[in-house]
Structure formats: structure tokens, C-alpha cells
Amino acid sequence: MSLPTKYDTIVIGAGAAGLAAAKRLQAAGQNVLVVEARDRIGGRIHTDYDFAPHPVELGAEFVHGQVLTRQLAEQYELELMPVLADDRNYLHQARGLKKLNDYTSPAELAMRDVLQSNGSKIWDWADAWFEQKQPDTSVAAMVEARGIAFSPEITQIVSHTYSADYGVYWEDLGVYGLVENTYEGDGCDEFRLGAGYSALIDRFATALNIQLNTVVQQIEWDSTVKVITNDTVLTADRVVITLPLALLQHQTVQFTPTLPAWKQQSIDSLGLSHIIKIILKFDAPFWPENWEQCHTYLDTQLWWRSGYGFTNEAPVVTAFIGAAACDSIRTMGETGAAAIGVTHLEEIFGLNLRDRLVAAKLVDWQADPYAQMGYSYTPVGGTGMREQLARSIDDRLFFAGEAASVLRPASVHGAIETGFAAAEQILQGRSTTTA
Numbered sequence: 001m002s003l004p005t006k007y008d009t010i011v012i013g014a015g016a017a018g019l020a021a022a023k024r025l026q027a028a029g030q031n032v033l034v035v036e037a038r039d040r041i042g043g044r045i046h047t048d049y050d051f052a053p054h055p056v057e058l059g060a061e062f063v064h065g066q067v068l069t070r071q072l073a074e075q076y077e078l079e080l081m082p083v084l085a086d087d088r089n090y091l092h093q094a095r096g097l098k099k100l101n102d103y104t105s106p107a108e109l110a111m112r113d114v115l116q117s118n119g120s121k122i123w124d125w126a127d128a129w130f131e132q133k134q135p136d137t138s139v140a141a142m143v144e145a146r147g148i149a150f151s152p153e154i155t156q157i158v159s160h161t162y163s164a165d166y167g168v169y170w171e172d173l174g175v176y177g178l179v180e181n182t183y184e185g186d187g188c189d190e191f192r193l194g195a196g197y198s199a200l201i202d203r204f205a206t207a208l209n210i211q212l213n214t215v216v217q218q219i220e221w222d223s224t225v226k227v228i229t230n231d232t233v234l235t236a237d238r239v240v241i242t243l244p245l246a247l248l249q250h251q252t253v254q255f256t257p258t259l260p261a262w263k264q265q266s267i268d269s270l271g272l273s274h275i276i277k278i279i280l281k282f283d284a285p286f287w288p289e290n291w292e293q294c295h296t297y298l299d300t301q302l303w304w305r306s307g308y309g310f311t312n313e314a315p316v317v318t319a320f321i322g323a324a325a326c327d328s329i330r331t332m333g334e335t336g337a338a339a340i341g342v343t344h345l346e347e348i349f350g351l352n353l354r355d356r357l358v359a360a361k362l363v364d365w366q367a368d369p370y371a372q373m374g375y376s377y378t379p380v381g382g383t384g385m386r387e388q389l390a391r392s393i394d395d396r397l398f399f400a401g402e403a404a405s406v407l408r409p410a411s412v413h414g415a416i417e418t419g420f421a422a423a424e425q426i427l428q429g430r431s432t433t434t435a
């Protein structure tokens with residue numbers, strides 16, 4: 001054991017939230033240490049620079065609109081490539097692959113509206129549901145209660161759209177959560193970072209004091225805070241905890257004394273989504289030139305070109321799969337997941353692709369010991385819990401991370417905002433709650 005070392009603030013986790021907290025505190029003159037279990041920073045942001053000639057995202061992939069991450073990219077002069085435009089978006093049903101814009105009958109337009117993740121009528125219906133004081137229920141139940149019904153295949157596709165956005169089917173997503181987590185002002189534009197998401201996070205972390213390969217095992221917080229790691233004991237006036245929600249739910253880190261009941265309640269009341277990515281490289285492109293992404297009724301749910309926009313784009317596609325389909329496919333391992341991916345692509349494009357696969361990667365965030373999840377979602381009855389999760393305890397324990405974002409959970413920019421907010425609480429001496 002090395003000798004205890006004292007800091008003003010220790011930040012646990014070098015993901016987006018932890019780096020943001022550390023950055024703000026360090027800029028204010030604090031002596032800050034970030035401790036990170038992995039041998040890299042970024043957490044659920046992780047770019048692979050080897051799989052293809054261009055970056056391939058294993059975790060966070062897109063900058064969602066006019067958001068903080070877009071401002072950071074512009075500040076760091078990192079290229080933002082517009083992606084996922086509507087006119088390159090397709091839908092795959094049993095009868096084939098068709099451009100989303102070509103669904104134009106009244107029933108199809110209703111379906112297209114529901115498929116929009118942002119700006120859909122579902123948000124208005126959720127607001128109305130809330131204002132009419134109808135009890136919180138699932139998004140699927142609310143839509144059904146409005147007398148709206150789709151064919152089983154379209155219902156499957158809609159569910160897959162929600163699963164891509166939230167990591168869960170709409171049967172599990174709370175209506176009040178939609179009202180609470182508004183993503184207000186973000187807009188609908190989507191961008192890919194030309195240098196990869198990790199490049200943004202590397203720039204963001206410049207000049208921070210970060211100790212990698214340091215796994216926090218225990219936090220003692222009865223007076224001065226002690227952070228007990230795999231090889232050292234560190235002390236500080238306070239800690240900012242940015243552990244993923246799953247690690248808090250699974251009590252991977254021991255708190256002494258234990259967390260108060262209200263804090264544990266907030267941790268246990270939010271949902272953990274499950275997400276995998278299957279990333280497949282082929283010998284040559286096989287898709288129509290203007291195809292960039294499609295939702296499918298098949299279990300692989302959502303496919304896109306991993307390198308759309310790069311001049312050196314390789315024939316690589318990503319399947320983004322959440323919820324129960326994720327849980328069943330992830331058990332098949334990389335070879336099995338790749339095989340099912342190829343089979344589904346064959347069905348989607350009506351081609352024989354079996355002998356054309358060059359390389360495959362399965363990214364299973366649940367199996368990652370320092371994530372154990374995709375991202376958080378707000379289940380029925382879960383509103384108010386994110387604000388409660390973000391509250392500090394006794395001016396010693398501060399919390400940040402995507403799950404603590406009320407307005408923008410499950411996003412990089414939301415996570416950064418929570419890190420800044422925790423730092424502001426510390427700097428202004430505003431501990432919100434005592435134990």
C-alpha cells in the first residue's frame with residue numbers, strides 16, 4: 001500500500017461526467033485527482049482506430065443536435081460530419097426494404113411520426129397524459145389507450161426504435177419519463193466526429209490529473225473521505241462519484257457508512273438498459289448508395305453504415321441492439337452474433353453475404369465490468385429519481401453521470417452537464433441534502 005494522499009476533491013471515473021467535474025474544479029484552483037479503473041479515459045466513449053481505416057465507435061457514436069458536445073467539437077476544431085438524414089433512412093419489413101420517405105399513406109404517416117425519436121406526437125401525447133393527471137404508465141400503453149394500433153411487424157419496428165433510443169422496448173418506458181427527460185433545445189440534427197469520439201474526450205481531458213488502472217473498492221465518508229482502491233488509500237474533503245448506475249445498483253463499490261435510504265431509492269428506481277453493437281466488415285459495400293441506416297422488424301433492430309461520410313469509408317456496418325433481443329444475442333458470443341448479423345443482412349438486402357464477411361466485433365457493454373449496462377432509462381414511477389440521484393450528501397459525497405441528468409440522460413452532453421453541475425455545487429458550497 002502506498003501512503004495516503006490528500007486532495008481537495010477526488011473524482012471517481014474518467015468518463016464524460018468525471019472529466020467535466022474535474023475540469024471545472026481544477027480551473028477553480030482545486031487540487032483534484034481523477035481515479036479511473038480502466039487503462040483509458042472515456043468510459044462509455046471508446047473509439048476503435050484499428051478495425052477500419054476510419055474511426056469506428058464502440059460506445060457513444062453521434063453528437064445529438066445543437067448540444068454541448070457540438071460546441072466542444074467546434075472549440076477543438078474537430079470535424080463534425082452530418083449523418084442519419086431522413087432521405088437515407090429505410091425500413092425493413094418482411095416484404096422488403098423501402099425508403100422511409102416512400103411510406104406516404106395516412107396509416108404509414110402515423111407510423112412514421114411515431115418512429116421519429118424527437119418531435120414525434122408521442123411527446124405531445126405524453127404531455128397531455130401528464131397534464132390530465134392520468135397515472136404514469138408505459139409509452140406502449142399510452143399509445144394503445146389512444147386507440148392507435150399498428151400491424152405486428154410495425155409494432156415490432158416501433159419497439160425497436162425505442163430500444164435503439166432508450167435501450168428498452170416502449171413497454172418498459174414510462175410516459176412521465178418522457179415529460180421529465182425533455183432533451184429541450186437539442187434538435188434533431190445528428191453528427192459523427194471525424195476524428196472519433198475519443199479524440200473529443202482526449203482534448204477535453206487535457207491537463208487533468210488522472211490516475212488510470214485504479215479500481216475504487218470502498219468509500220469511507222464518515223468524516224474526511226477515504227477512497228480505498230486496489231492499491232492505495234486516498235483522502236479528500238469530498239468525492240464526485242460518476243460510477244455507472246449499474247455499478248451503484250450492484251453495489252460494486254462499498255460505502256461506509258452505507259448510503260442513506262433516499263439515495264439508495266434513487267439508484268434502485270431507475271432502469272438499466274442493455275445494449276450491444278455488432279460491427280461487421282465485408283469485402284465490399286453491398287448496400288444501395290443512398291442507404292445509410294434502417295430499422296428492421298428482425299432482432300438486430302437497427303443497422304447503419306459505421307463510416308458514412310468518411311472519404312475512406314470501409315464496408316463496415318453496425319447493428320445497434322437493445323432490450324431482450326440484446327440479451328439473447330449477447331449470449332451467442334462474437335461468432336454467433338456475427339452469424340445472426342450476416343443472416344439478417346442477407347434477408348434485409350436479399351443478397352448472399354456469407355462468404356463476404358471479413359471481420360466482426362461484438363461490443364457487449366453489460367459484460368464490461370466498469371459499465372455493466374448501456375445507459376439508464378426512466379421506467380414507470382421513475383420520475384424525480386434522477387434529481388434525487390444528483391443530490392449531494394453532507395458536503396462530502398457528490399454524484400454525477402448520465403443517470404443523474406434530468407433533462408438529457410443517456411447522452412454524452414447530458415453526462416458532461418452533470419459533471420459541471422456537481423462541480424458548481426462544490427464550488428458554491430451548496431450541498432443540497434444531508435444524510
Ligand SMILES: Cc1cc2nc3c(=O)[nH]c(=O)nc-3n(C[C@H](O)[C@H](O)[C@H](O)COP(=O)(O)OP(=O)(O)OC[C@H]3O[C@@H](n4cnc5c(N)ncnc54)[C@H](O)[C@@H]3O)c2cc1C
Nearest residue numbers: 013015016017037043044060061062216370401402411412
Ligand atoms: C452503445 C452505446 C452507444 C451510445 N451512443 C451515444 C451517442 O450516440 N451519443 C451520445 O451522446 N451518447 C451515447 N451513449 C451514451 C453515452 O455514452 C453515456 O451517456 C456517457 O458516455 C456516460 O458518461 P458517464 O461519465 O456518465 O459514464 P461512463 O462513461 O461510464 O464513466 C464512468 C467511469 O467510471 C469508471 N469506473 C467504473 N467503476 C470504477 C471503479 N470501481 N473505480 C474507478 N473507476 C470506475 C468507468 O471505467 C468509466 O470510465 C451511448 C452509450 C452506449 C453504451
